[in-house]
Every structure is written in C-alpha cells, then in structure tokens.
Amino acid sequence: MSLVSGSADLTPPVRVGMTRVRSEPSSAGVEDYFALLKPRVMSLVVFTALVGLTVAPGHLHPVLGFASLLCIAIGAGAAGALNMWYDADIDAVMTRTAGRPIPSGRVAPGEALAFGMTLAAGSVAVLGLVANWLAAGFLAFTIFFYVVVYTVWLKRSTALNIVIGGAAGAFPPMIGWAAATGGVGLESVLLFLIIFFWTPPHFWALALCRADDYARAGVPMLPVVAGCAETRRQILIYSLVLVPIGAAPWLLGYAGLAYGAIAIVAGTLMAALAWRLKNAGEGRDAAQLAKRLFAYSILYLFLLFAVLLIENRLGVLFASGST
C-alpha cells in the first residue's frame, strides 16, 4: 500500500477519463484516507451490526464482539474506498461528490485501490480468526456485492441499482448475528429485510434532490430514468411495504410491545411523509419534503434498531435480576 510520498501512481480506473496520472509526491492527509472509508455510511453499518450481534442468542465475549464490529466497520470502509476508486469519474461531475479525495486529486486512484483491497482482505481474515468463517464469508460477500454487483454493474446500468444493491447495506446485522452465533436466524433475516426495504425510499428521496447531478453523470437513477413523479410513487409503495416489515420482529414475537408500537407509529409517519411527497407535485415544496423524508428515514431506522437494542438489553437485565 503506497501511503508514503514519492510512490509511483498505480493504474487509474480504466474507464476514467478525468483522473490525472499523478507523478508528484502524494499530498494526501490522514483525513483523506479516512474520508475514503465513508465514515457516515460506516457508522450506520456499525450500529446495525451491533444490534444484530447483541440481539443474537448466545454469548460472545465483549472483546471478541468489539473486534468483530471493528472488522465489519473496516470491511465497510474498504468497500467505500473501492466504490470511490471505481466511481471517481462519476464523483468528479457530481456537485455532492466532486470534493472527494480522488476526484479532487488528493489521493491517487491506485492508492485508493490498494488501500481498499488491503483493508478488505485484512478485515475478512481477522473476522474469520476472531469470530468465525461464516461471518467472514458474509463480510467478504457484502464487500463483493457492494463493489462488483452494485458499483461496477448495477449503478451504471439499471434504475433498480439501489433496490438490488441495497442488499449490501442490509447485510451488516446478519454479519453481526453470524459472528455471535455462527449461523443465520429468521430474526437476522428480518433485520436484513427492514434495511433492504428501507433503502429505496431513503435513497430515492436524496436522488430526487440530486436528479440533475445524476443526469449529468449519466447514472440511471430512478428520477433520471422514470421521472420524479414515478419516483415519488415508488417511494410511497416501498414506504407502505416497510411499515409491516418494520413491525415484523414484534408480530413474530422477536421483539416487545414497545418496539411494535414504535415501529408502527414511526412507519406510519414515514408512509404519511411519502404520501405527502407523492402529492406535492414539483417545485420547492416537493424538494423540501424529499429532504425531510430523507432525514426522517435515517431517524426511523435508527429508532427501530435502537429500541430493539434497548429492549434486548433491558430483557437481559431483568432476566439476570430475577434469578
């Protein structure tokens, strides 16, 4: 991994026309490499993986649990770095991403590729040694899915890119569960489904605000391909599907009443916001509503997983207190 100055530039992405071939010493700071890890996405991955790991039956030593979460976080960061390496051409023409380390020229493409590959291999290997090889296999598949299936294939070829590609973001609770139990449970699949059906309305709400950006970059996001009205309709459909799926852990007896109540209320609010967005038409109000839905969707997911975590911890606390 060439993090030192004076290192030769490695191969830039083949399709990329914008990336410069850099011959001067690296001017990348530590913060640039940190940015390659997509820390905000990583925080969501860590949190959902933590919930999967915690609510799983059985006991994992806290140190091993921490190490497993660290591996999952680094694996997610590696996937982010590889995504930025491949998407540097797209990032360069989008306002939101033009300042990222590669398009801005602070990190050479080859350095980002080496950084991402090293972290990916290391995180998978260490997770296998610390927890088990099923969890490590899950992590490896997640990185592969995000980088190859989503970034390389789907993102540039179909409007369903984030529907199918959203699976990559939905795997972390299953990885956490697998790290704790060595298996796959129905409850972990439910957690997967919640994030899977949450991703399209969450991401399309953002895409509605950035449709011009995506069109300029040639990315076939739904608002670009099918228009904003169809996107708002799809957001509503997925939000409506999300309500029962969000409440499923309670309906199937895996979560308590508090979770069930919050999942139904929060899910209904999300569907109501999506309904308002669908009927908002075009203009500034619609853009504001899309931004509000985007922000609320983050709160919704956080709330669901946080309540699940709290209920589980309280249950453990009361169970140990009653014995």
Place this chain on the structure above:
Amino acid sequence: MDDKDSDDGIVLTEEQKRRRRARSIAIALSLGALVLLFYIVTIVKLGPGVLNRPL
C-alpha cells in the same frame, strides 16, 4: 514539478513533509493498535490454554 525534479530526486515541500509525517504516525498507531488487539484477542480466545503446549 517545476525545478523540484532534480537529479537528486523529488524534493518535498514542507506541507508534503508534514502530511507524510502525519500518514506515517497514523500507520504506526494503526499497527500498534493491531498488535494490541491480536494480543488481547489471543488471551481471550485461548485463556490459560495459551501457555498449555507440549514441550
């Protein structure tokens, strides 16, 4: 690189030297943290068994 690419090689600016130093420190800290993590994980996974080996 203007006149920096002399026969003596590439001459770094002060800013590049500062960033290289920051990167070096970050790598050193990361490796140190990894060593510590592997040590603790080994103790946790093996416990007293870490000393139990045929001589």
